[in-house]
Amino acid sequence: MPNLKDIKRRIVSVKNTQKITHAMKLVSAAKFARANHAVIAARPYGDGFEEMVEKVVVAAGDVPSRLTEKRGQFKRELLILVATDRGLCGSLNSTLFKIANRFVKQRSEDGIAFDVVAWGRRSGMFCRKVRWKLINEKEKVTEKPRYEVAKGLAHDVVQTYLDGTYDTVHVAFVEFKNALSQVPVIKQVLPVSPKQKSATEGASNIIMEPVAAKLLEPVLQRLVVSQVFRILLESAASEHGARMTAMDSATKNAKEVIRKLTLQYNRGRQAAITKELIEITSGADAL
Amino acid sequence: MSQGELQVRVLSPERIIFRGPVKALGLPGELGNMTLLPGHAAMVAELGIGSLLLESGSATPEKLFVSGGFVDVSRDAVTVLADVIEKPSEINVERAKKSLVRAEERLTPSKTSEVDVPRALSAKKRAQQRLELASAAKSTH
Numbered sequence: 086m087p088n089l090k091d092i093k094r095r096i097v098s099v100k101n102t103q104k105i106t107h108a109m110k111l112v113s114a115a116k117f118a119r120a121n122h123a124v125i126a127a128r129p130y131g132d133g134f135e136e137m138v139e140k141v142v143v144a145a146g147d148v149p150s151r152l153t154e155k156r157g158q159f160k161r162e163l164l165i166l167v168a169t170d171r172g173l174c175g176s177l178n179s180t181l182f183k184i185a186n187r188f189v190k191q192r193s194e195d196g197i198a199f200d201v202v203a204w205g206r207r208s209g210m211f212c213r214k215v216r217w218k219l220i221n222e223k224e225k226v227t228e229k230p231r232y233e234v235a236k237g238l239a240h241d242v243v244q245t246y247l248d249g250t251y252d253t254v255h256v257a258f259v260e261f262k263n264a265l266s267q268v269p270v271i272k273q274v275l276p277v278s279p280k281q282k283s284a285t286e287g288a289s290n291i292i293m294e295p296v297a298a299k300l301l302e303p304v305l306q307r308l309v310v311s312q313v314f315r316i317l318l319e320s321a322a323s324e325h326g327a328r329m330t331a332m333d334s335a336t337k338n339a340k341e342v343i344r345k346l347t348l349q350y351n352r353g354r355q356a357a358i359t360k361e362l363i364e365i366t367s368g369a370d371a372l
Numbered sequence: 373m374s375q376g377e378l379q380v381r382v383l384s385p386e387r388i389i390f391r392g393p394v395k396a397l398g399l400p401g402e403l404g405n406m407t408l409l410p411g412h413a414a415m416v417a418e419l420g421i422g423s424l425l426l427e428s429g430s431a432t433p434e435k436l437f438v439s440g441g442f443v444d445v446s447r448d449a450v451t452v453l454a455d456v457i458e459k460p461s462e463i464n465v466e467r468a469k470k471s472l473v474r475a476e477e478r479l480t481p482s483k484t485s486e487v488d489v490p491r492a493l494s495a496k497k498r499a500q501q502r503l504e505l506a507s508a509a510k511s512t513h
Contacts, residue, residue: 123386130383133451137444140416232385232455291446294403294417303418304442307455314385 089357092350096343103339109173110332117264117325123230124261124318134311138279141304144297152243152277152305156252161198163251164189164271165242167258167316168208169324170224175331177259177323178207181269185257186215188271200251204238205320227321235314243309246275258316259323265330267323274312277305376410380426382436382452389436389457390426397450398425398433399443408443408450415445419454421497423505437463437505439498460509463502472499 142153166185168178189199202221203209209222221241226234246254254275260268293300377393397408400422407425419441427433441454475496478487 126387127385129381129388130385130453133381133383133444134442134453137416137442137451137453140444144416235385236455290414292413292415292417294401294415300416300418307442311385 089350089353092346092353096346096350099339099342099346103336103343106332106335106339110329110336113325113329113332117322117329120318120322120325121264124322127315127318131311131315134308135279138304138308140291141293141297141300142279144291144293145301146297148298148301150301150305151247152275152302152309153279155276159195159197159252161200161251162192163200163202163242163245163254165202165204165254165256165274166208166212167227167256167320168203168205168211169320170206170228172207173331174324174328177267177327178211181257181259182211184269184271188255188257189217202242227317227324230314230317230321232310232314235317236310239306239310239313242275242313243306251275256313256316258320259327261319261322261326264326267327272312272316274309277308279305279308376448378408378410378412378448378450380450380452382424382426382454382457384454384457389454389459390434393428394426395429396425396427397452398423398427399452400424400438408445410448412445412448412450414447415443417443417445419443419452421494422501424452424454424457435460435505435508437502439501458502460505463506465503465506468499468502468506471495472503475499 164185166181168181172178189201192199199218200220201212201217202223203212203219204223204226206224209219209224212219212222223238226238242254245251253273255271255273257269257271260270262268377395378397380390380392380394380397381388382390395410399406399408399417400420402418402420405422406417419438421439424436424438425433426436437456437458437460438452438454439456441452441457444451444453475492478492479489479496
């Protein structure tokens with residue numbers, strides 16, 4: 086039977102932990118609300134942009150673009166791993182790393198060289214642990230995603246693709262469905278594969294200014310930026326959503342632990358009282 | 373349709389700036405300024421640096437600063453997808469003034485060999501447009 090004092094101490098300690106997890110939950114909830122709002126606010130632009138890209142692609146017809154054409158053979162690829170900066174967000178990062186790991190393994194079996202760019206501190210830590218070839222590391226990109234930041238990041242990526250360093254670029258990130266469900270995915274960003282509308286009504290009649298062939302390149306570049314921006318926004322929302330749920334269940338667990346410990350403490354206390362009473366009465370009897 | 377209005381959405385990557393019907397829409401095209409009226413043919417155009425004008429009829433037109441992006445027109449529905457878009461009240465005048473000075477420094481003839489001239493020119497244009505819009509907004513209030 087553990088000492089009553091020890092149980093009391095543990096109860097206090099668990100209560101303190103509970104306070105912390107509860108506070109973290111509230112903070113994450115506030116951050117999540119903001120991140121969620123940002124995802125929704127950015128949607129009209131993203132959708133509108135994709136719609137426009139379709140038109141331009143159709144109008145450009147057979148005009149080749151270095152951003153869309155698929156290269157014959159893959160020698161070297163780039164994976165961008167977007168994880169969180171901080172931990173305590175449940176299994177968010179570990180499930181992402183698991184699928185990234187599987188992806189890389191598959192590719193190296195096919196004899197393709199792989200470089201990795203890590204966005205988020207946890208991502209860098211993981212890459213060093215598994216000894217991937219980490220060529221660039223950035224922190225705090227998902228903290229408050231801004232379009233300017235996405236533009237810079239996308240520009241660098243497109244540059245390395247165009248100069249032939251890489252034959253494809255994939256991004257591994259956690260897609261945001263809602264507060265309770267986040268899905269880790271791997272998405273190809275380069276070469277760009279814009280959606281093709283099967284029957285575009287009179288796309289050839291649309292005026293393009295400047296001509297479609299000239300418009301294509303900047304439009305596709307911007308599409309990459311827009312995709313990167315969406316990835317950053319969704320990663321941020323996923324992180325806060327996951328942390329919110331993780332902290333909520335941690336708080337619930339703490340409550341359960343406290344309940345059990347309190348029960349144990351009270352039983353011990355009762356036993357001690359009974360023991361004392363027996364001692365007193367048997368003492369009285371002996372007189 | 374020709375008598376109607378244009379249903380305009382002005383979007384920045386981060387949020388919706390404006391949404392509603394207008395009588396006419398002035399835009400800074402990459403190849404020059406243009407004005408869209410109801411009944412305009414379907415069009416996709418690249419935007420340059422300048423001011424976007426929303427004319428809703430009675431009131432004085434609303435002006436916004438635009439830098440880069442695209443406009444997508446189809447059947448009286450116009451979507452402006454701007455890279456940067458600011459209301460006159462949001463313009464950071466101090467920053468614009470500083471960048472104007474910086475751009476002009478870069479464009480002094482002695483330096484033009486070592487700097488990216490088109491970039492400096494567009495920085496100058498952006499700063500000028502921002503300042504112009506900000507001061508115009510101030511004088512009307």
